Amino acid sequence: MHGALSILPLRIRGLGLARNGRDLLSGVSADLLPGAPSVILGPNGAGKSLFLKLCHGLIAPTSGTIEWSAPAARAHAMVLQRPVLLRRSGRANVVHALALQGLSSTERANRADEVLERFGLTSIAARPARVLSGGEQQRLAIARAFALAPQVLFLDEPTSALDPGATRAVEEMIGTIAREGTKIVMATHDLGQARRLAGDVLFFHGGRLVEQTSASAFFGKPQTDEAGAFLRGDLLW
Numbered sequence: 001m002h003g004a005l006s007i008l009p010l011r012i013r014g015l016g017l018a019r020n021g022r023d024l025l026s027g028v029s030a031d032l033l034p035g036a037p038s039v040i041l042g043p044n045g046a047g048k049s050l051f052l053k054l055c056h057g058l059i060a061p062t063s064g065t066i067e068w069s070a071p072a073a074r075a076h077a078m079v080l081q082r083p084v085l086l087r088r089s090g091r092a093n094v095v096h097a098l099a100l101q102g103l104s105s106t107e108r109a110n111r112a113d114e115v116l117e118r119f120g121l122t123s124i125a126a127r128p129a130r131v132l133s134g135g136e137q138q139r140l141a142i143a144r145a146f147a148l149a150p151q152v153l154f155l156d157e158p159t160s161a162l163d164p165g166a167t168r169a170v171e172e173m174i175g176t177i178a179r180e181g182t183k184i185v186m187a188t189h190d191l192g193q194a195r196r197l198a199g200d201v202l203f204f205h206g207g208r209l210v211e212q213t214s215a216s217a218f219f220g221k222p223q224t225d226e227a228g229a230f231l232r233g234d235l236l237w
C-alpha cells in the first residue's frame with residue numbers, strides 16, 4: 001500500500017514541553033515501531049494528548065527530538081478527540097482533504113467513494129457532516145484521515161464520547177486500518193479497548209513516560225507501582 005520509504009521507527013528522545021514555567025511533559029524517550037497499535041494510557045492530565053500532538057507536529061517541543069526514519073511530510077495523519085468537520089457533506093469532507101493533497105478531481109472522487117464504501121459510510125455520505133451522530137462523525141473523521149493513505153495515524157481518544165455500539169464500530173475500523181499496514185498510535189481511557197487493540201502500551205503519568213512495554217506484559221505484570229495502581233483504578237492523577 002505504501003510505496004514510499006517507511007517513516008518508522010519514530011525515535012523520540014528527551015522530549016519535553018513547558019508552558020508558563022510548568023513542565024507538562026519531560027524526558028520522554030520512546031521508539032514507535034511498525035506493527036500492532038501503540039496505545040497511550042494514563043490518568044487525566046498525564047500528557048497523552050500533548051504527546052500525540054508533539055509527535056504529529058501540531059506543537060513544537062521545548063526540548064528533545066522527534067525523528068522519523070524518512071521524510072515524513074504527509075505520511076502521518078491525526079484525528080483529534082473532537083474532530084473538526086467542515087460544514088459540508090460527509091463525502092465532501094473526504095474529497096476536500098484529498099484535494100489538499102493535490103489529487104485530481106477524478107482521483108478524489110474515486111478514492112472518497114472507495115473509502116466511504118469500505119467503512120460502511122456510503123449511507124451518510126450525502127448528509128451534512130456536522131449533523132451526524134458523534135459515532136458517525138468519528139468514523140467519518142477516521143475515514144477522511146485514512147483516505148490520505150498515511151503510514152502512521154494518530155488517534156486521540158477516538159471513542160471517548162461514544163456508546164458501546166459506536167465504540168465497537170470505531171474499533172473494527174481501527175483494526176482494519178492496522179491490519180492493512182497503517183501504524184496506529186492512539187490514546188484511550190478504555191482499558192478493555194487497550195487490551196483488544198494494543199500491541200504495546202506507553203503509560204504516562206505526570207508528564208513522564210513511566211512504562212513502554214508489550215500489551216501482554218503491561219496488563220499481565222506492570223513493572224511500576226504507578227501502572228499497577230492505574231490498572232486497579234487507584235491512580236487518579
Ligand SMILES: Nc1ncnc2c1ncn2[C@@H]1O[C@H](COP(=O)(O)OP(=O)(O)OP(=O)(O)O)[C@@H](O)[C@H]1O
Pocket residue numbers: 019024042043044045046047048049050051
Ligand atoms: N496549551 C496548554 N497550556 C498550558 N497547559 C496545557 C496546555 N495543554 C495542555 N495543558 C496541560 O497539560 C497537561 C497534560 O494535558 P493533556 O491534554 O496532554 O492530558 P491527557 O493525558 O490527554 O488528559 P485527558 O485524559 O484528561 O485528556 C494537563 O495538566 C493540561 O492542563
